[in-house]
Amino acid sequence: MAQPSPSKTWAGGAEVVENPEDGSVRFTPTMYERDLARGGAWKQTVLRGADAWDSRINDIATAADGSAFFVGDQGPDGGGALIGRYVAGAWQLTADSGLPAGTVHASLLSVSSVSGREAWAVGQGYTEDTFTHVPVVQHWDGRRWRSVRIPGSANWLPTQVEELAPNDVWIVGMDYDTGQSVAMHWDGHRWTRTPTPAFPDSAVLFDVTARTPTDVWAVGWSRDTDKQRPAGLALHWDGTSWTQVPLPAGTFSLQAVTLRPNGGIAVVGGNDDAAVGMSWTPTEGWRSLGLPENDPQFPLGVSSVVSSGKQLTVGGWHYRSSGSGDSFRNGAILTR
Template sequence: MAPSPSSPSPTTPLREPARRRARLLPALAAAVATASLAVISLTGDPAASAQPAPAAAAHTGTWQRTQVPLEKGDLTAVSALSDTQAWAVGYQLKSATSLDAVALRWDGTAWTQESTLPKNSFPQALAVRSAEDIWVVGSATEHWDGKSWTTRALDRDPAGRVVPDAVATAPGGQAWAVGRAMARSVKDGVPAIQLWDGKAWKRQTLPDVGAGELNGVAVVAPDDVWAVGAVYGDDEKPPQTSLLLHWNGTAWKRIAAPDPADAAHWLSGITPLGADDIWAVGGSAVGSSERPYAVHWDGTKWAATTTPDVADGRLRSVGRSADGTIRAVGGKGSAPVTLRWNAPDKRWDMAPGPGVVVRGFATVPNSSRLWVAGIATHGDLVPAVTRYTDAR
């Protein structure tokens, strides 16, 4: 996560998702100012992810730090294919003014550095279809074929330079990247979506929603894709409102979000459990007071769900483990937050947190394990990855 070109004050909720970029040392600001997270992306073909939810089990697991081969930097995204195959991407700080974009691989026992990404990659999001088919997006869009990274140029957009914040794989070798297109800065950015058709990225025509951005994308089927983010307000409107866009195989359409009245709100992450069971999470704010925000799609409409009143409890990602437990993670600064869906009572409850500043979150297919990547809550840019393991 690299710093955004324009940073609002800490008390302003406007464009929070864009501020999910990693805070590198001030001396690096000039080097990464052109860089643009979702940290939830599907692993493998989306259809394989939509498994029936088993009954939720007792929550007896713990978060444990794993050792990473980086002393200083930041890890911005993580994704897993199995308990013995996971990847994380981010930055390794080489000096006060120099860094490398890196990809790490988990083999079931340890993290090792698998590769260095091309210069100026500034990775923000990760989607893994297989060990030979990985997408990373940020200030550039890179593809890993199992041996090397190749930069794949995005299609030109009349609104300006496209900066993708999230990516998800789709059947048939396709992939979707979402973010924003900017003429000058984040302030004039508009939502942008591109489709990799197997040969090139193609710009998608979107409804005109004004200034805004997209921060998450989820693929249910080739004709059922969702993208989430925010629309920026003005002096006569709430400073920010949630944005939900849906692809029906033919066109992108805006779908109404169940926004809280008289509050700013945004969506940062989304995951599909089925065509009629989709979760999206983000934050809402009145003035400088922020809290978690989570909505659910039942196949017909989106509905807001009850979340605890957690200070700085903005959510970034959501996912379901193999035991049926649905968790959402996020937080602001060094105060990470984890919520667990309490289905019988139809509300979100507080749960033990990962103990790191959350950048990326991933479930592990057919496992109760989870991954969170980011930086340590203490220290100066200490890369960290924690794993949730069921103690049973």
């Protein structure tokens, strides 16, 4: 989700289409829009050419100049990954043709931009011949997307990117070789891996957001033993180092974080019994967001959150649980 203005919110995802003959599933990229200045009802956004794509919308980014991007998945024909650019009040769907050579089944998971001429996108793919994992880092220079190789990080998963300025960019994720979380920083000249707290078993970061160069937050999960129930993880960067911020006991994996007024943040995620939603301020610490009570027959999962002033929007889905596993039912958007 993203908010191009204080009154407008975009929520992107996919329509799930199942083939009744063979049970196969395809995705049609889909977006909804809510404008408080025009009644506040959610309406589906026109995405011309969306039916030609088998892709989700995985992330949306806006910039102060009114531009915006969204990113998605690589088409089954092995071409580029889905890119949406917001130009002159409408979305234009194109393909990122700058993926690393021979990459298949790629997904761009995150995008961030400071203008229509400067953006970054990250994700993952696989090599066509050996199906080896490929980290994908892309840079937009106003004309085309180019693949960027980050030194020393060949076997890792970039999950989220945040661009404060062309010389201040963060990428977080997970190092497959060590099983530990990764936080990389671009200063306009080089990429540097900044040490994050290590855990006896593993850790991963799913989201990162920055207020200033000395106020950066990242969230995910950690484990001290193999197969342990993942514990929520919140880290803060003060311009020098990452520090773990203690969470309430029992907090499960955190999926997303957004900035809130007065130096605060809001985080969402999930556990075995209910969706997790909390806010944090320097003076009050952690408080519940008061997400709806979980219905055992129709559980709620949440994975995105965006804030503008006192407005807060959470995106997720409802699912059904059974002995054979969980099955997706429908998307969910919560507002407050």
